[in-house]
Amino acid sequence: MTKKIKETSNSETVVKTEEGKTLDQTVSALSSDAALFNREITQFNVEAETKKQRTATIVKNIFVYTFLTLCAIAAFLPFYWMIISSFKTEAEYRESIPTFFPRTFQWKNYSVVLSQTGAGASFGRILLNTLVVGLLSTTLGLIVIIITAYALARINFKGKNFLFALMLATMMIPGEMYTITNYITVSKWQWNDTFTILIVPFLVSVYYIYLLRNNFMQIPNSLYQAAKVDGLSDMGYLIKVMIPLTAPTLVSISLLKFIGTWNSYIWPRLVNIPDWRMISNWVTSGFTDSAGILGGSTSEALNTLKMAAVCMVSLPLFLLFIFCRKYIMHGVSKSGTKG
Amino acid sequence: MPDKKDTLPQNDVNDVAGVEENVSNDAPQQPQAVKPSLAQKTKQAFADLGKKIKGVFVKDQVALIRDAGNTVITAEMLAGPQLSRKEKFSRFLHSQSGWLFVLPAVLLMCIFTFYPIINAFVGSFKQNYQATTGRFDGFGFENFVRVLKGDTGTGGATFLQCLVNTLVFTLVSVPLSTLIALLISVALNSIKPLQKAYQTVLFLPYLTNSLAMGAVFATFFTIIGTKSNPETPGLVNLALQAFGIAPIDWMGIGSPTWELGAISIPWAKYIVVIVYEVWSGLPFKILILFSALQSVNKQYYDAAKIDGASRSTILWKITAPMISPMISYLLITGIMGGMKQYSAIVGLFGEQMGIDYDMGTMVGYIYRYIEDGYTGYAFAGSLMLFAIIMVITAISNRISKKRVTY
Structure with missing residues (x-):
């Protein structure tokens, strides 16, 4: 007991010396622990430590910002290079030390690129092709997707679950496996000179049906019953209630379907209808200055021309991404694939 | 039985009373004082009919029945409406009207999905199959043997070479871009000012046409002019020159290659593909990982800081495990997508996929044989691609189950 009191008095002296005045006996007894704690803190140099931490944060920030800036430059460089190259003269493009702004x-x-007919059709025609095919396949595809998803989500019929499982199972199979037979099928049907060949085989996309069905399922059943009481038919319910409620998903699906057409390359190349080339096939063709407008070689494929073509193909995607980013990400972030 | 069904209680009190009478007629004579209640009588009546009910309770002289599923129904609902055969059939048709809605999709899928899958399995065993005429010389494994042996008689990259190419592209670029994406997302997550600006710029390559961007990347690596006397060595070689490294012919005929027996490793070309793949794969991965990071509970970081954990310890012991489900999701989907890549290679190396398909991927192999009319080889190749994807999926599912810590 006495020992403890002694300790307390010891600590009291410390407090006294530190603060330069005597503390009340009871208070010092109560705050003895706090006083001990205080002594420890005073040995710990707060200022030096904050300084150390501040420099560490500054170093970290410099490191992080440098890293991010380098990554941002790397992400942007191809776009920048593509744009400036499309404005350069071929001679300037070929200089051994490249210029980072066209002289x-x-x-x-x-x-020159717009007047080319090298790929079988002019740019205008090919752009029109892509727009027509894109709009038609998006519209028709959307109709098929909506009614299928609606039936799978709301209507009960025999074999529904089996059908849905079968549809989902096809998602595991690589598309190349059926492209071969589809190619044989359409050539057997003599579809060689019509653009339906570019639309019909891709109207059904199981993934979008799945996405929309899940969206439809989230709409509460009581809404359906209320609509029935009000005398709405199944079709009326779909058009007046379900479609407006799932509008964001529908916008995502339409955008992704359209981007898919814009980027489609394999199938159009395979079926190869001269009048119905698509934009991605056009961009892979070699661009030459056959009319001699640029004053250089007229037979060699020129990189500056190619970059101009690439810019024109990329610009719509760019604009679409900037204005519809929310919708595109909504659709893509669930699928893990592009387009 | 049928006459009893007719006397089943209908929807008003009087008819329930009818049951009462019915039951009392069948039941042995009871003394007046212990006359069974309406509930007991209803129960008895249904037991006689052989229908299972769970309980009965009476409200306003109407017997409500609890059926096996615990739903409260009236007796009429349990008995069901009396329908003629014709009515029953039309009701059945009506209940199946869902098929009408799915009909377009089912028809299209039958022609363009289900039939082709079956056809691919059958067609891969048809020997010397001619797609245009439909002629073939019996069934056998010849297609598979020739594809695997590389004995297709057409020259160009063999299936094995294409498989190696695809595996190298995928197994290097997917983990690499996931790692870089993780670092970038962690860096993005740790800053406040300019975060939105960096985010926007880093997401720019998100939506691109791979053929177009492939062509742009090709210009970075292409040497214009001859190697000894280049007009311009390309941006990458210029950057390397700054470090004193001699220009490398990344894309051309003289591209450095390691020969390993039947397969060759054109490593310089591989680097070109991997650089492109990492660049184009980053935005999506950053998007996913960044949103995953923002949902991690900040308390974990506070606790780690109090315990004096270093930044790298926090990254590898807290952040990475917390978002490991997303990392494994990205790895699996990335590998699946990588196994099917095609158009990026065409964008980089042109329609011949390098020199005589030497940069061919598995999908490139399949398309090449479709175009050349060797449909049997294309079928066999597509079936093997399917098998390989299945194996990879199974392996990655098993690994992710073991390794995902949270």
């Missing part, structure tokens, strides 16, 4: 800025590359 002679010219739009000529674009006019």
Whole structure:
């Protein structure tokens, strides 16, 4: 007991010396622990430690920002290079030390590319093809997707679950496996000169049906019953209630379907209808200045022309991404694939 | 039985009373004082009919029955409506009207999905199959043997070479881009000012046409002019020159290659593909990982800081395990997508996929044989691609089950 009191008095002296005044006996007894704690803190140099931490944070921030800036440059460089190259003259493009801003800025590359007919059709025609095929396959595909998803989500019929399971199972199979037979099928049907060949085989997309069905399922059943009481038919319910409620998903699906057409390359190349080339097939063709407008080689494929073509193909995607980012990400973040 | 069914209680009190009478007629004579209640009588009546009911309770002289599923129904609902055969059939048709809605999709899938899958399995065993005429010389394993041996008589990259190419592209670029994406997302997550700006720029390559961007990347690596006297060695070689490294012919005929027996490893070309794949794969991975990071509970970091954990310890012991489900999701989907890559290679190396398909991928192999009219080889190749994807899926599922810590 006495020992403890002694200790307390010891600590009391410390407190006294530190603060320069005597503390009340009871308070010092109560705050003896706190006082001990205080003594420890005073040995710990707070200022030096905060300084150390602050420098560590600054070093970390410099490191993080440098890293992010480098990554951002790497992400942006191909776009920048593509844009500036499309404005350069071929001679400037081939200089051994590349210029990072075109010395002679010219739009000529674009006019040469636009007047090309090398890939079998002009750019205007190919753009029109892509837009027509894209809009038609998006609209028709959306109708098929909506009614199928609706039936799978709301209507009960025999074999529904089996059908749905079968549809989902096909998602595991690589598309190449059926492309072969589809190619044989359409050539047997003599579809060789019509654009339906580019649309019909891709109207059904199981993944979008699955996505939309899940969205439809989230709409409470009581809404359906209320609509029935009000005398709405199944079709009326779909059009007046379900479609407006799932509009964001429908917008995502339409955008992704359209982007899919814009980027489709394999099938159009395989079926190879001269009048119905698509934009991705056009961009892989070699662009030459056959009319001699640029004053260089007229037979060699020129990189500046190619870059101008690439810019024109990328720009719509770019704009779409900037204006519809939310919808595109909504659709893509669930599928893990692009387009 | 049928006459009893007719006397089943209908929807009003009087008819329930009818049951009462019915039951009392069948039941042995009871003394007046212990006359069974309406509930007991209803129970008895249904037991006689052989229908299972769980309980009965009476409200306003109407017997409500609890059926096996615990739903409260009236007696009429349990008995069901009396329908003629014709009515029953039309009701059945009506209940199956869902098929009408799915009909377009089912028809299209039958023609363009289900039939082709079956056809691929059958067709891969048809020997010397001619797609245009439909002629073939019996069934056998010849297609598979020739594809695996590389004995297709057409030259160009063999299936094995294409498999090696695809595996190298995928197994290097997918983990690499996931790792870089993780570092970038962690860095993005740790800053406040300019976060949105960096995010936007890093997401820019998200939506691109792989053929177009492949062509842009090709210009980075292409040497214009001859190797000894280049007009311009390309951006990458110029950057390497700054470090004193001699220009490398990344894309051309003289591209450095290791020969390993039947397969060759054109490592310089591989690097070109991997650089492109990492670049184009990053935005999606950053998007997923960044949103995963933002949902991690901040308390874990506070606790780690109090315990004095270093930044790298926090990254590898807390952050990575917390978002490991997303990492494994990205790895699996990335590998699955990588096994099917095609158009990026065409964008980089042109329609011949390098020199005589030497940069061919498995999908490229299949398309090449479709175009050349060797449909049997294409079928066999597509079936093997399917098998390989299944194996990889099974392996990755097993690994992710073991390794995903949370």
